[in-house]
Amino acid sequence: MSENNTHESAVTAETAETDYDAIVVGAGFSGLYLLHRLRDEFGLSVKVIEKADDVGGTWYWNRYPGARCDSESHVYCYSFNDEILEEWDWSERYPEQPEVLEYLRFVADHLDLRRDIDFEREVTSAVFDEAGGRWEITTDDGSQETARYFVSAVGCLSKPFIPDFGGVDSFEGDWYHTGKWPHEPVSFSGKRVAIIGTGATGIQVIPEVAPEAGELTVFQRTPNYAVPARNRPLDDKDREEIKRNYDEILEKAHNSGFGHPFEAAHETAEGLSNEEVEELLQPRWEEGGFRYMLTFGDLITNPETNEYVSDFIRDRIRETVNDPELGEKLVPTDHYYATKRPPLHTNYYETFNRDNVDLVDVRETPIERITPEGVRTTDADYEFDTIIYATGFDAMTGTLLQMDIRGRDGLTLEEKWSDGPKTYLGLSVHSFPNMFTITGPQSPSVLSNMPVSIEHHVEWVSETIKSLVDRDVPLIEPTKTAEDAWTEHNRQVGESTLYTEADSWYMGDNVPGKPRVFTPYVGGVDVYHDTILEAAEKDYEGFELTESTQDLGRQGEQPRLSVMEGD
Template sequence: MSSQTEHSGGTVYETDYDAVIVGAGFSGLYQLHRLRDEFGLSVKVIEKADDVGGTWYWNRYPGAQCDSESHVYCYSFNEEILEEWQWSERYPSQPEVLEYLRFVADRLDLRKDIEFGTEVTSASFDESDGQWRIGTDDGEELTSQFFVTAVGCLSEPWVPDFDHIDSFEGEAYHTGRWPHDGVDFAGKRIAVIGTGASGIQVIPEVAEEDIDHLTVFQRTPNYAVPARDRPLEDDDWDEIQKNYDEILQTAHENGFGMPFDPAYPTAEDKSMEEVREILEPRWQEGGFRFMLTFEDLVFNPETNEKVSQFVREKIRETVDDPELAEKLVPKDHYYATKRPPLHTNYYETFNEDHVSLVDVTETPIERMTPEGIQTSDDHHEFDMIIYATGFDAMTGTLLNMDIRGRDDLTLEEKWADGPQTYLGLAVHGFPNMFTITGPQSPSVLSNMPVSIEHHVEWVSDAINHFAENDIRLVEPTREAEEAWTAHNTEVAEQTLYPTADSWYMNENIEDKPTVFTPYIGGVDVYHQTIQEVAQKGYEGFELTESISDLDPKGDQPSLSVMEGD
């Protein structure tokens, strides 16, 4: 399917598609629907999996579950989908989220424009004709005017470079690439490496299986709050449906994309006894409502220390062995400055006789062996190793696609010192490229579908505007990019986030630059900012008809949207 666009002077540009999108998860599906069905553009989605789902296709490990409440972890743009779909539990598990995305894909007839089982291996901007050339692993090349990445923020699995990692002769799995036909745990000695969000979910599930023994290797103890998951009965759903418009509007106007606001401005002026009285009902309620009890949690160390102390006390109350409890109590970072997981019986699991903990800060992993894991003081034999070691977050998948912009500049070279973007949406030197929930946007610090909808709608409206106004090339100026990058850093430095060695800061991967990658200014503030950029004629972008018109220096007046920040 070819697309032709005629511009002033009679020049006709021909491409295979108006837009090529990479990824068929929440972002890619909605982006396809909006560009194709709302604006009538020719669109192709490239997806390396065999089905829709994105992260929910790959992350099939036992216990995989969403940590946003189901009735807001969904699309809000289609009333019929909202009415037809009913979630079964407070926090949807992986199979149900995948089923939901399949339902949406079928309901909107999206599959016909998705190329499954195909991986993008390169994407380069051709300056001779101002179009993107996208190469795939089957040897094909597609051309398009616009290139949209919808690859997710946590989609590139990462495993530390353990010595002799390939020597292990047992079964080895990463939670982010779990076998689709399941895993047999019966009677096996199993290691789980990692106690981040994935580890905290998978560990209790594995412990419940008929296994011989489970050994957890922990580098950094984590603050985890009970999810308090439960089925959603018909009465619950009736109440949600009755107030759905208001619930979704509140979520879209909230700083974290959630349908609830902090109850108290601060804990600084309260005694620890008062803080306990406030937090206990929220602890019993479970979920992120606990994290949002105090408005200044991630800004004020005094508030945070009181909340952190409360969680530490709960861990000590739950774990029977005092010495083991102390190993599970976080002491090196503030609560929520690393991703704050929700859990179901995580701490209780360590009271089981067939579960043990190895603290790798005390006895580091030295190497893998054919039989298991050698630490500094012992050799542990296993039949199976589960790597719950997380992801090359925020930028990993983007950098692995060999994306090249003007002058053959690679995105990896461009971001050698950390991501540089304008609004987390576009990159100077890479015309007509948009990154859905890219670095320097709220993304992982929000309820993702809300941020996804904001981005997809902005990008779709922008592309349609450019088409209607005979604009061939769009690129943020260098100055706009520098201003937004500086703003992102400035806002982060006003918080406690930079005090923790987290994947938010790229600290989980040794050779990545230490920078805060998401935007913490709030979904509400961010959404208002990008709307104002559009209303001002896409301020901060150069809109032209030819490559020669793009200013390599990006000289522009100061951006008014940054004033006063």
């Protein structure tokens, strides 16, 4: 233990001294709150390792033009600190990247967190030392540190992905990935620009680049449903109203299905006429944002409801795009609305009415390769000065797997997850003692307002560690039975929805060779939170708490939680 630690854990014959109680990887929303909880509230010694040179996580790296939060600002924030809630004022309904980053910097300074964060260090391996009952963390500078607990707070969308087009490095112009954007301004003035990808990121960046570029060519594989954000500045009256009702707003968010302070307005569209459905959808469309998605409660389980909601968006696209042929290319027909990440937009479809914007449908004419001059499809060669890859991420598991994490008996996480992620509660993994993942696979994560899910996870993990320290219990690990049950439950819940019918990064479909598994937990933020609290209240049901690594995997299996039995 470090000298400044206020708790002394029991050290058995198998456990050894450590540099820290806990090492946390990542200094975004998750890592900052976890550092505060473990260090300031529980008096434990903590080191956060962050590869960037500042806090922010995804909001540090994703600096592309138009990068904006798609949760409303007043709930896309921490709820644990009244001073922060009172002092910070958001400027818009949906804040831009610089404002979210500034907010996280403000929090880091307000809580004096930077002194325990090592910036510009990247974890290259994390190995569980069975003899010492501790984690050995190695970074790219060659140094190694040890901790009793190892917590990944790396985020769900943090490993940029570029399809293997071939020739990417041969391009003689400038190229960028939206997930790793330069800190200095990028000029597109008068340039011939290509944007590859029309997912949530592409839908944000395309309207920003088009007015500046000389020519913009968008390469689209799959058209997407995008709903107007209806962003607007917040005034003093808005902020006063929010702060007066903040307790109620945040309570609703934390006890809702998606982590937002509003729920579905109606149960179903089934059995209603087209006119009746439109009368219900139109007000939500005018409100904008995710409120439209939550018009009907059975959107993701009922094909009839979803088709009504999808058709409404399709008609709005056709009304907006002046060229009927181009408009049809932008109309999605191969998946249900919201079964891929449901983007919000500001003038996305309107951008295709500009004379300097063209669309290439790469389903009709696939990209063959990137050339020194630009992009070659099966139909033509296109010349560009700049290429922007809005091609997304190796989501949910990519960053975890690239850290070379090794548990008991030398088992790597990559080997463990060769057929898809297996976790218990999306928090921990059998054969990897004292390791926790914040908003990891098989938790609500990307299907929720992320700060809400992050707070639930951080509070659970920190309280678990505190409990183990107080009780002198050196080791915790989920049983294989509990892990198998949760993995199967996650599969069943996913397959009861329309999500699994779409080819999406939720399923791993965007990365060739990745197991096709529905990764998030879709049972609801509220149900999930109750479930993890129940496990803790039942003395960590589904986990083994032991003094020796030799005992792990040998204790009697414990019963499953009620949520997995369908109660």
